[in-house]
Amino acid sequence: MQLSHELPDYAYTLRAADGRSAKVNDRVLTASFVLSPSELREDWGPRDVASLTPEDLTPLLALQPEVILLGTGDRQIFPPAAVMAAGLTRGVGIEVMTNAAAARTFNVLASESRRVVAGFLLDTPAA
Numbered sequence: 001m002q003l004s005h006e007l008p009d010y011a012y013t014l015r016a017a018d019g020r021s022a023k024v025n026d027r028v029l030t031a032s033f034v035l036s037p038s039e040l041r042e043d044w045g046p047r048d049v050a051s052l053t054p055e056d057l058t059p060l061l062a063l064q065p066e067v068i069l070l071g072t073g074d075r076q077i078f079p080p081a082a083v084m085a086a087g088l089t090r091g092v093g094i095e096v097m098t099n100a101a102a103a104r105t106f107n108v109l110a111s112e113s114r115r116v117v118a119g120f121l122l123d124t125p126a127a
Contacts, residue, residue, distance in 0.1 A: 010037030010110050014103035014118075019073035022099065022120055029122065036063045036117045037110040047123050049077045054086035057119075061090060065117035067109070068094045071102030072121055 012035055015023040022029045024040060034041040041059055046052045049072050060068050068087055070079065078084075078096050087094040097105065099120055109116040 010113075012037060012040055013110070014106055017071060017099035017103040017120060019075075019099060019123055021122060022103065029120075032120060032122050034059050034063075034117065034119050035106065036065070036115075037113075039063065044119060046121060048073070048121055049079050052079045052083050052121070054082050057083065057086045060117045060119050061087065061092065063117045064115065065092055066115040067117075068092055069102045069105055069109075069116060069118040070094055070096045070121075071099035071118060072096060073099055073123055076101075 012024055014035070015025070017023070020030065022033070024033075024035065029042060031042065032044045032046055034044045044056070044059065046056045057068070072079075076096060076098050084094055095102075095105070099122075102118055102120065106116060106118045
């Protein structure tokens with residue numbers, strides 16, 4: 001029997017994620033980031049749910065997703081209602097989960113060619 005490794009038809013795959021770091025393809029990230037199947041934005045500002053504002057969703061919404069996954073670290077913590085409303089008023093669902101769960105869900109939705117965008121909050125110590 002011949003086995004072949006099938007490569008995904010999207011550019012970015014999450015290999016691991018927790019509250020402090022994430023591995024995207026072969027890169028380890030230690031600061032909050034935004035990810036779509038075709039784009040990685042490493043300059044996302046918020047570090048935790050408490051500091052998240054509706055304006056922080058602008059780079060995620062600019063990628064025109066049908067669903068946003070919000071990874072909130074090691075624990076699932078829901079953001080303020082205004083943050084949730086920022087997506088819902090534009091017809092975009094926001095699913096809140098741990099970073100590990102968001103990574104798994106992102107990979108499944110990306111493999112189904114869904115327009116998914118994920119924001120991962122990584123709590124990095126202040127310098």
